[in-house]
Amino acid sequence: MLDEQSGERKSAGNYKNIEMAKQGGGIFGGGEVQNNYANDTGGASRFFYCAKASKSERNRGCDGLEEKIMKQNFTGKTCIDNREGRVEHKRPNVKFKNTHPTIKPLALMKYLCTLTKTPTGGIVLDPFCGSGTTLMACKKLKRDYIGIDNNSEYCEIARRRVNAIPESFI
Incomplete structure (x- = not known):
């Protein structure tokens, strides 16, 4: 069904700075740059997709717990060079009993x-x-x-x- 909706696609690959990488300017220095995913074809199902857990699945078994507002604004050290970072989400704050941020289905x-x-x-x-x-x-x-x-x-x-x-x- 997903492939019917998306149709067949071809990925392009990323070849930016290939000369620099060959000259040793890449992250690990030197060597050939290889992109194993360039020019592959197929539908969207070639990428693993799964919808997030529903609110009822998320809170299953948590009946006796207090509802808490999930924090939608995260602050703290988010950059490699320890600069302050801030990410803001436009969603309204939502209450959950299960407050874990990355619940899998x-x-x-x-x-x-x-x-x-x-x-x-x-x-x-x-x-x-x-x-x-x-x-x-x-x-x-x-x-x-x-x-x-x-x-x-x-x-x-x-x-x-x-x-x-x-x-x-x-």
Whole structure:
């Protein structure tokens, strides 16, 4: 369906400053510049796409948590040279119970768990589990899992979200 909407396209590649890179002025110095993606053809599905998690999926299992406004303005050291940076979003502030900034869709994480061919009964380690979407996917796929995160608020969100998966599903 996505390819039908986008039609067939051809990527152009980026050949700017190729002479400078050949002369040693590139990031790593010298060598030939190679662009493996130049001139490939196909529809938009050749790029992996997945819609973001819905608000109901995002807040699943977080019923007892307080709603918080997600920060839409980020400030701090954002540049390599430590200059102050500011990014402003034009969206209004939105309240969520799950305040993790990068929640992945459950369908995507289920797909990735099966793609990696972790066997049923195998253990999946997620050392940066955030709000626990990978752990939820593992529970649905009958894989054992270990989730680690350095933020106690996110660990609590992950625990609640995983516990929201009914045992009858397993």
